[in-house]
Amino acid sequence: MPRQLSSSVPFRSDIALESVAMIYRGFEIEAFEIGRGQWHARFRRRDRAPTVIDGVEFEFLNIGFAWSSHDAAMADAQDFIDRMQSRS
Numbered sequence: 001m002p003r004q005l006s007s008s009v010p011f012r013s014d015i016a017l018e019s020v021a022m023i024y025r026g027f028e029i030e031a032f033e034i035g036r037g038q039w040h041a042r043f044r045r046r047d048r049a050p051t052v053i054d055g056v057e058f059e060f061l062n063i064g065f066a067w068s069s070h071d072a073a074m075a076d077a078q079d080f081i082d083r084m085q086s087r088s
Contacts, residue, residue: 021074024077025082031070042060
């Protein structure tokens with residue numbers, strides 16, 4: 001069974017494709033505010049298959065920073081996806 005990196009907020013499984021914050025390079029990226037002015041981002045594969053890192057399956061990946069804006073959280077998620085795909 002796929003694991004998820006630590007998060008107290010589950011990835012919204014009820015998101016319609018048109019309401020997803022962003023689709024980037026085959027990943028759905030969701031940004032959300034975890035406190036006043038603290039934005040967090042997470043992503044998963046658009047096809048909902050697990051992401052495999054070193055043989056371990058993850059349903060979604062969290063970006064572990066609290067950014068000051070939605071745009072900063074989304075940009076960091078995009079950068080993480082780019083780095084992850086360049087290593088594969």
